Amino acid sequence: MQTKKLDDAITVAYQIAVEDVQAIRDQGFTVLMCNRPDGEDPGQPLWEDVKSAAEAVGLKTAFLPVSSREDAIAMKEPFQAAMEAADGPVFAYCRTGTRCEILWTLANS
Template identity: 45%
Template sequence: MDIRKIDDTISVAPQISVDDVAEIARLGYKTLVANRPDQEEFGQPPMSDIEAAAQEHGLAWVYMPVASGNITDQDVDQFAPMIRDADKPVLAFCRSGTRCTVLWALSAARNGGVQDIFTKARNAGYDITALTPRLAQQAQRQN
């Protein structure tokens, strides 16, 4: 399991397994967010199995699948309040963690501090410089 901390409220990870959920709970995460569609790739664990493990270990579960490379403003509209209102810290996962990072970055841009967003993403191992125009657009939609 490769958990990458963005800040004190959210971390991201590539695909987790059912067996990882107990460790995620032990590490103190309160909410587990799946941004990967079920059956996106052969051999991927069923989201229902991960959800059951999350519930077994006392984690809040959010299933918010987003198509890779196709994050819409509606996805950000859904992600932003979910993250704001979630029990923290949150661990969001997808295939590589990039989708979750992009969703976080676009939603965080609505609160300003775009340069800080680049820094946090880079420190977590994600280069989001290609998002510069979209981050600027989202900053115009400040909450």
């Protein structure tokens, strides 16, 4: 799993598999955030499946899907709220991690 730490509060990554959730929890993350809409690619795990796995291991979850510039702008405040509510480090993913990084940049500008 390729990751990029943006700061002490958030790390972003490429699309994860349901099987990655336990390892994410084991690394000390407390929130799992998805910034990718369901159905972009065949075989992409559904958010509900990832969310169920995350909640089963005690992770909080946030689903803030972004597929356009307008979506990113609209998700700025929900992203900020999710980050402020986090009680530890956040692990966010999308297809390549770029949308997660865009949201983080918008939230910090």
